[in-house]
Amino acid sequence: GEDVEQSLFLSVREGDSSVINCTYTDSSSTYLYWYKQEPGAGLQLLTYIFSNMDMKQDQRLTVLLNKKDKHLSLRIADTQTGDSAIYFCAETRGPGKSTFGDGTTLTVKP
Amino acid sequence: DTAVSQTPKYLVTQMGNDKSIKCEQNLGHDTMYWYKQDSKKFLKIMFSYNNKELIINETVPNRFSPKSPDKAHLNLHINSLELGDSAVYFCASSPVAGGPGTQYFGPGTRLTVL
Numbered sequence: 712g713e714d715v716e717q718s719l720f721l722s723v724r725e726g727d728s729s730v731i732n733c734t735y736t737d738s739s740s741t742y743l744y745w746y747k748q749e750p751g752a753g754l755q756l757l758t759y760i761f762s763n764m765d766m767k768q769d770q771r772l773t774v775l776l777n778k779k780d781k782h783l784s785l786r787i788a789d790t791q792t793g794d795s796a797i798y799f800c801a802e803t804r805g806p807g808k809s810t811f812g813d814g815t816t817l818t819v820k821p
Numbered sequence: 822d823t824a825v826s827q828t829p830k831y832l833v834t835q836m837g838n839d840k841s842i843k844c845e846q847n848l849g850h851d852t853m854y855w856y857k858q859d860s861k862k863f864l865k866i867m868f869s870y871n872n873k874e875l876i877i878n879e880t881v882p883n884r885f886s887p888k889s890p891d892k893a894h895l896n897l898h899i900n901s902l903e904l905g906d907s908a909v910y911f912c913a914s915s916p917v918a919g920g921p922g923t924q925y926f927g928p929g930t931r932l933t934v935l
Contacts, residue, residue: 746924753825753911753926754864797862808876809924811856811864 717800717812724820729787731815733800736781740802743776745785748797748814757785757798787817795819824848825927827912833933834902841888842897842930844912853895854913854924855887864911870895899932907934 714736723729735743741762746754760767760774760783767774773786787794800812825846834840846853855867868887869876875887884900899906912927 748862751929753913753928754924755926756923759923799864809854809866809869811866813861813863816862 715800715802715810715812717798717815719813720816720818722818722820723790725790725792727790729785729790729794729817729819731785731787731798731800731817733783733785733812734781735783735800735802735810737802737804737810738778738781739804742803743774743783744799744801744803745772745774745783746799746801746811748799750796754799790817790819792819792821824925825912825914827910827927827930829930830928831931831933833935835935836902836904838902839898839900840902840932841899842910842912842932844895844897844927845893846912846914846925847893848914848916848925850914850916850925851892852915853889854915855895855897856911856913856926858909858911858929860908867897868895902932902934904934907932 717733742759744759745757747757748754758769760776765776771788775784797814797816799814803809828843852871854869856864858864867878867881886898888896909929909931911929913924915924
């Protein structure tokens, strides 16, 4: 079946780079996403990448996709305390067929 | 101007009761979703619905049923509530099902079953 896995926790110091990793199993995934959830709020889409791309950059965010290894990563440059949140990796392979990872809690220490 | 709204924000109820959570989106999106987030923050899709198709996650008990009076609303009705139903329920919408369209999430409804 479909599976998306992430490590549950990551702690970095303010100003460092954060790298959150995700692996997925379904090779038919068409789009892969990163969502951010702040405490007490819903999820917000940060960025997404189409499966035929290998990299996407958006300001401080860099997404890398290794389709062969089914590995997705999110790099946040110059991490700030406001980046502390839960980050969800997700994939979709068709209407209503989305799977989310269990989320990585990022803690940024001053 | 809230894009996706849910009511109520908090819901506390007794085991065995029937309850509904309402969701409305004013984005003109075609597809709406319900998700369940448990106490460990794990997120699972429950339903995906557009005006043509309802897709149900097979793990969702049939006590849960989505009801859509129109394209802008997808309510979640739960029968015979159980303790394990306690969670935060998120509604979301997207312009395209399964495509790159962003899913916009509501603020969540925290359900507590006593």
